[in-house]
Each structure stands twice: as structure tokens, then as C-alpha cells.
Amino acid sequence: xxxxxxxxxxxxxxxxxxxxxxxxxxxxxxxxxxxxxxxxxxxxxxxxxxxxxxxxxxxxxxxxxxxxxxxxxxxxxxxxxxxxxxxxxxxxxxxxxxxxxxxxxxxxxxxxxxxxxxxxxxxxxxxxxxxxxxxxxxxxxxxxxxxxxxxxxxxxxxxxxxxxxxxxxxxxxxxxxxxxxxxxxxxxxxxxxxxxxxxxxxxxxxxxxxxxxxx
Amino acid sequence: xxxxxxxxxxxxxxxxxxxxxxxxxxxxxxxxxxxxxxxxxxxxxxxxxxxxxxxxxxxxxxxxxxxxxxxxxxxxxxxxxxxxxxxxxxxxxxxxxxxxxxxxxxxxxxxxxxxxxxxxxxxxxxxxxxxxxxxxxxxxxxxxxxxxxxxxxxxxxxxxxxxxxxxxxxxxxxxxxxxxxxxxxxxxxxxxxxxxxxxxxxxxxxxxxxxxxxxxxxxxxxxxxxxxxxxxxxxxxxxxxxxxxxxxxxxxxxxxxxxxxxxxxxxxxxxxxxxxxxxxxxxxxxxxxxxxxxxxxxxxxxxxxxxxxxxxxxxxxxxxxxxxxxxxxxxxxxxxxxxxxxxxxxxxxxxxxxxxxxxxxxxxxxxxxxxxxxxxxxxxxxxxxx
Numbered sequence: 001x002x003x004x005x006x007x008x009x010x011x012x013x014x015x016x017x018x019x020x021x022x023x024x025x026x027x028x029x030x031x032x033x034x035x036x037x038x039x040x041x042x043x044x045x046x047x048x049x050x051x052x053x054x055x056x057x058x059x060x061x062x063x064x065x066x067x068x069x070x071x072x073x074x075x076x077x078x079x080x081x082x083x084x085x086x087x088x089x090x091x092x093x094x095x096x097x098x099x100x101x102x103x104x105x106x107x108x109x110x111x112x113x114x115x116x117x118x119x120x121x122x123x124x125x126x127x128x129x130x131x132x133x134x135x136x137x138x139x140x141x142x143x144x145x146x147x148x149x150x151x152x153x154x155x156x157x158x159x160x161x162x163x164x165x166x167x168x169x170x171x172x173x174x175x176x177x178x179x180x181x182x183x184x185x186x187x188x189x190x191x192x193x194x195x196x197x198x199x200x201x202x203x204x205x206x207x208x209x210x211x212x213x214x215x
Numbered sequence: 216x217x218x219x220x221x222x223x224x225x226x227x228x229x230x231x232x233x234x235x236x237x238x239x240x241x242x243x244x245x246x247x248x249x250x251x252x253x254x255x256x257x258x259x260x261x262x263x264x265x266x267x268x269x270x271x272x273x274x275x276x277x278x279x280x281x282x283x284x285x286x287x288x289x290x291x292x293x294x295x296x297x298x299x300x301x302x303x304x305x306x307x308x309x310x311x312x313x314x315x316x317x318x319x320x321x322x323x324x325x326x327x328x329x330x331x332x333x334x335x336x337x338x339x340x341x342x343x344x345x346x347x348x349x350x351x352x353x354x355x356x357x358x359x360x361x362x363x364x365x366x367x368x369x370x371x372x373x374x375x376x377x378x379x380x381x382x383x384x385x386x387x388x389x390x391x392x393x394x395x396x397x398x399x400x401x402x403x404x405x406x407x408x409x410x411x412x413x414x415x416x417x418x419x420x421x422x423x424x425x426x427x428x429x430x431x432x433x434x435x436x437x438x439x440x441x442x443x444x445x446x447x448x449x450x451x452x453x454x455x456x457x458x459x460x461x462x463x464x465x466x467x468x469x470x471x472x473x474x475x476x477x478x479x480x481x482x483x484x485x486x487x488x489x490x491x492x493x494x495x496x497x498x499x500x501x502x503x504x505x506x507x508x509x510x511x512x513x514x515x516x517x518x519x520x521x522x523x524x525x526x527x528x529x530x531x532x533x534x535x536x537x538x539x540x541x542x543x544x545x546x547x548x549x550x551x552x553x554x555x556x557x558x559x560x561x562x563x564x565x566x567x568x569x570x571x572x573x574x575x576x577x578x579x580x581x582x583x584x585x586x587x588x589x590x591x592x593x594x595x596x597x598x599x600x601x
Contacts, residue, residue: 112420112449120450123459130447130459137446138439140424141432149435150443 019044024181028171030058053079057170064163069098076170083173090169092122092129093162096136100154103139111140221310224303231299235292242285249279317514318506327355332492334359338366339490369480376473381410384476394483402479404434404441405472411445412463418453494536502530525550540601546570546585558596562589571596 019042026035032054038044056079064072073094076083084091095118102111115137122129136153139145145154152158168178186208193206253276257269330353337346343363350359372383388395388403395403407430414423427446435442444460451458478488487494509528541550542557544567551557555569564586566574574582575593584591 108424109421112424116450123447123450131443133450134443134447137449138435138443140449141427141435141442141446143428147432149439 016044021181021185024177027054028167028177028180030054030061032058053170053174053176057167060170061163061167064094064097064166065159067101069094069101072166076166079170080173083169087169088122088125090162090165092119092132094166095119096132096153097159097162099136100139100159103145104154108140217310221306224299224306228296228299228303231292231296235289235296238292239289242283242288245283246280246285249276249283312507315503315507317510318503330355331358331362335362336490336492338363339486340493341366341370343367365480365484369477372480373473373477376469376476379413379469381406381413385410387480391483395479398479398482400479400482401438402472402475404431404438405475407431407434408441408445408463409468409472412448412455415448415452415455416464420449420452423449423452498532498536501532501536505530542567542599542601544570546574557599557601559599560584560589560591561595562587562591565599566596568596568598 019038023035023038023044026038032051035051035054056075060072060075060079063069063075073084073091084094095114099111099115099119102114115133119129119133119136123133135150138150139148139153142148145151171178186206190206193203196203197205253272256272330350334346334350334355337343337349343366346363347356347359350356368387372387375381375383384406388406392403407426411423411426411431414426427449431442431445448455448458448460448463451460455461456464481488505528506526509526542565543550544555544557546566547570549555549567551567555567557565558568558571559565560571562584564584566585571582571591571593572578575591578593581590581592583589
């Protein structure tokens with residue numbers, strides 16, 4: 001069909017597509033109860049193994065975010081042996097999260113022991129690990145790590161980033177999309193609206209905040 | 216100066232001398248051998264009834280001496296030795312000017328100032344006993360004590376560092392922390408880093424961690440890379456020599472640190488790194504050859520040399536002796552002075568003030584830059600500071 005992009009408001013959306021987008025988001029982020037409610041209300045059909053994997057991912061996610069990284073690593077190994085074995089970067093990042101937890105708990109000696117036995121072996125593999133280890137070790141130079149110029153390593157943003165990476169790796173292992181359909185849609189919408197706005201008389205660039213406000 | 220040529224000539228003389236000596240010894244040995252043989256013959260003859268003709272025996276001895284010809288034996292090597300020795304003498308004359316007094320002139324210098332300079336040199340070099348004795352002899356023991364004290368402290372610190380003891384250095388750095396920070400020196404971090412490595416080498420990880428928090432963390436903002444590497448060393452406590460950071464254990468680090476400390480110590484005192492006297496003598500030795508050459512050229516104008524305040528020939532010093540830039544005017548060929556400073560013209564070239572005044576006829580007219588086609592207004596020239 002030959003449709004003028006500026007006439008996007010005329011495009012009809014299939015109800016089932018909308019439901020799939022929403023369910024994709026809920027499953028990706030381990031909203032189990034919401035997913036189940038949504039499925040029963042809409043009458044959609046979903047394979048049971050999705051929900052089972054979601055439950056396991058949820059527990060891993062939870063442990064990692066709450067500062068029990070070693071448990072998260074253990075559960076990930078139970079889920080599938082080779083998820084972390086084949087991903088040195090991710091395993092290193094998870095181990096470094098545990099190191100950060102020890103530092104924040106003021107368990108200096110334990111942190112040093114852990115770094116020496118678990119992080120140090122990475123330094124002989126590649127230089128990038130050496131640089132990262134040095135950054136983490138500098139946290140130890142402060143009674144209160146927040147004073148360290150590398151304090152972002154103990155922040156929630158960094159932790160969320162690592163945990164998101166873990167979640168994506170697990171999803172990829174089970175051939176599930178690592179990005180939600182919602183995320184992709186917003187990305188594509190932003191790009192398309194950006195291109196259109198550069199033409200004469202095009203609509204303004206897409207802003208999710210403005211979009212939600214206008215409804 | 217090329218000393219290898221002189222050494223080669225000296226070696227040749229030595230070689231010839233040894234050869235001549237061995238030849239002489241050989242000849243003497245031969246003579247002694249003949250004489251002893253004849254003596255044996257004469258003595259043995261006394262024990263027999265057979266009458267011996269003494270005259271004949273002595274004549275035979277004489278004939279042996281003629282046959283040996285000791286003088287002609289030694290003559291050759293003696294001659295060669297003399298030739299080499301003569302050449303060596305000429306070479307010395309050529310390379311070592313015996314009359315360096317031509318390259319000096321008398322100046323009046325305050326005796327007290329001269330004594331201070333000499334004493335400062337002794338203390339600067341750590342020769343405290345000689346310095347004390349010197350100042351005692353010249354009758355100035357009070358000023359000696361004042362001059363001597365900081366150098367005693369400096370050498371105590373350096374001596375402790377030679378034994379890998381940083382405590383005196385760290386105390387000094389702590390006392391002078393503010394001044395060192397103002398001068399932009401990072402020696403305090405270097406001292407603490409070295410001490411931190413020592414603690415690590417002793418295998419005490421908790422102590423090292425405590426030291427890092429106390430002394431290294433204040434530097435993290437400005438020296439993050441250094442701090443990160445030092446903290447990385449914590450993973451290798453007790454086995455730093457087998458770690459990626461083994462370079463921190465190099466003995467040359469101590470030498471560099473000691474030199475850096477001495478430099479900063481002298482800097483805080485307002486003293487130069489090397490003693491003024493040693494710098495003066497070293498620079499003087501370097502300029503002596505061109506000065507002597509100049510004096511030979513000026514031989515007939517002794518009086519003129521004595522009165523001039525600036526050499527008409529350039530004298531090049533090594534970089535270590537160049538402390539400040541001095542501008543030389545390309546027009547007048549004179550060095551800039553406070554009364555005649557370098558001036559930056561609007562075209563970007565530089566002339567001395569007096570040259571500008573002359574070319575602009577005391578700022579009354581526009582003149583052309585000697586280097587480029589620009590017309591220059593003297594009023595727009597600005598003084599430069601090096």
C-alpha cells in the first residue's frame with residue numbers, strides 16, 4: 001500500500017497487536033501476576049514455559065538488585081550452565097557488584113580477599129579488566145566510598161545497568177527478544193518523527209512525555 | 216675535549232718505555248752472565264796446579280762484550296721511546312694550554328662574600344667538617360651554623376633514604392606540605408606511594424589499606440590514575456614482584472626519588488640544585504677553550520680586553536647551564552638589559568628599545584621593520600618579559 005507518512009492517524013491498529021506489545025513488556029520485566037491477569041482478561045494464549053522462565057528470571061533479578069549477587073550467579077547457573085561461562089564480561093561485572101556490596105558493608109578484609117581470589121584472575125586475561133579492577137580497588141581508599149571520585153560504581157544506575165545486562169543475556173539464551181517491543185516502537189517512532197520533522201510542514205519530533213500528556 | 220687522542224699517545228709512550236726497559240734489562244743480564252762465567256773460571260783455576268793465562272781469559276771476556284754489543288742493542292728502543300715521548304709532549308702542549316692566565320682578569324671581590332660562597336659549596340656537598348674548619352679559619356663560625364643547618368637536615372634525609380627509610384623525608388614533607396603544594400610539586404604523593412609499596416612488601420594488607428586511606432586518598436581527585444594503580448597493588452600483597460606492578464619495586468625509583476627530594480628541598484631553601492661554586496667552575500671549564508682562542512687573537516690588545524664588559528664572540532654553554540633567556544637585539548647585536556628591554560613590535564618581531572628609538576628618531580617617525588615590510592609606530596611597541 002502506498003500511504004502518506006503524514007497521514008499516520010488514519011492507520012488502523014489490530015487489537016491483538018496492541019495486546020502482544022503490552023504482554024511483551026510485562027514478561028520482559030518479570031511482572032508475573034500482571035502478566036497472568038492480562039492474559040486471562042484478554043483471552044490470549046501463551047506457552048507455559050514463558051511464565052516458568054519469568055519466575056526464575058524474577059528471582060535472579062531480585063537477588064542481584066537487592067545485593068545478593070552470588071545467589072543470582074548461582075541461580076543463573078542452575079537455569080543454564082553456559083549462560084555466564086560463555087560471557088566473561090557479564091560474570092566479571094556481577095562479581096564486581098558483589099565486591100561493591102562488601103565495600104559498602106565496610107567488610108574491608110572480606111572485600112580484599114574476594115578481589116584477590118575472584119577478580120584478580122581476570123587481570124591476566126585482558127588489560128580492560130585490569131583497568132576496571134583498579135577502579136574498583138580505589139573505592140577501598142575511603143572509609144566512606146561516596147567520597148571516592150569513582151563513587152558512581154556504588155550507585156543504583158550502575159547496578160541497574162549490570163542487572164539489565166544479565167536479564168538480556170538470559171532472554172537471549174532462550175531465544176526471547178532482549179528488547180521489548182515497546183522499546184523498539186518508541187525508538188522507531190522517534191526516528192521516523194525526526195525525519196518527518198526535517199521536511200517542510202512535518203509534525204514535531206516525538207516526545208513520549210508530551211505524547212502521554214496530550215492524551 | 217677529546218681525551219682519547221691524548222690517552223692513545225700516552226699508551227704508546229708506555230709501550231715504548233716498557234720495551235726499552237726490557238731490552239736494557241736483557242743486555243745487563245747478558246753482561247752479568249759473562250762476568251760470572253769468567254769469575255768461575257778464574258776461581259776454579261786456583262785449585263789446580265795448572266797455571267792459567269789470566270790475560271787470555273780477560274781478553275776473551277772483552278771479546279764477548281764486543282760481540283754482545285749492548286749499546287747498539289739498547290739504542291734502537293731508546294730512540295723509539297724518545298720519539299714517542301717527544302710526540303706526547305707536543306700533543307700535551309697542543310691540548311693543554313699551560314698559560315690559561317691569559318684568560319682571566321683581576322676583579323675586586325668582597326672577601327666575606329667569597330668565604331660565604333666557598334663555605335656554601337662545602338655544606339652543599341655535605342662536607343660539613345671541611346666547611347666548619349674553613350669557616351673557623353676565616354673567622355666566621357656564627358654564619359657557618361646558620362648556613363649549615365638546612366643542609367645537615369637534607370643530608371640526614373637523603374642518608375635515611377639510602378637505607379630505604381622514608382620517615383625523615385615524610386616528616387619534612389608534612390612540615391612543608393603547603394609550600395610544596397604551592398610550587399606544584401607532587402613529591403609528597405611520590406613519597407607516600409613509595410612508603411605504601413614498602414608496607415605492601417612487608418605483607419601487611421590491613422596496614423597497607425589503612426595507610427592508603429590516611430595518606431593516599433587525599434590525592435585521588437588530582438591523581439586518580441596513580442591512586443588506582445596503587446590500590447590495584449593491594450591484590451598482590453607480599454608478592455608484588457610477580458605482579459603487573461613489579462616496576463614499582465625497581466631500585467632506580469629510590470635514586471629518582473632522592474634526586475627529586477633534593478631538588479625540592481633546595482627549591483624551598485631558595486638554593487639551586489647544584490652549589491653555585493660548582494656550577495661556576497663547571498661552566499668556566501666549558502668556556503675556557505673559546506676564551507683562550509679569543510685571547511690569542513686579542514694578544515696585542517691586552518688593555519682593551521681588560522676593560523670590556525661583554526665578549527664580542529658568542530660562547531655556547533650546554534643546556535644545563537642555561538637558566539634564563541636573554542634576548543640579543545638583531546640590529547645592535549647587544550644583549551637586552553633592564554634599561555634597554557626587548558620590545559614587541561606590531562608586526563610580531565622584536566627589537567631592543569634603543570634600536571627602536573634610533574630607527575624612529577626618538578619616536579618621531581614611522582620606520583620599517585628590518586625583517587618584514589611592515590611600517591612600525593614606536594608608540595605601539597610593547598615591552599616583553601621572558
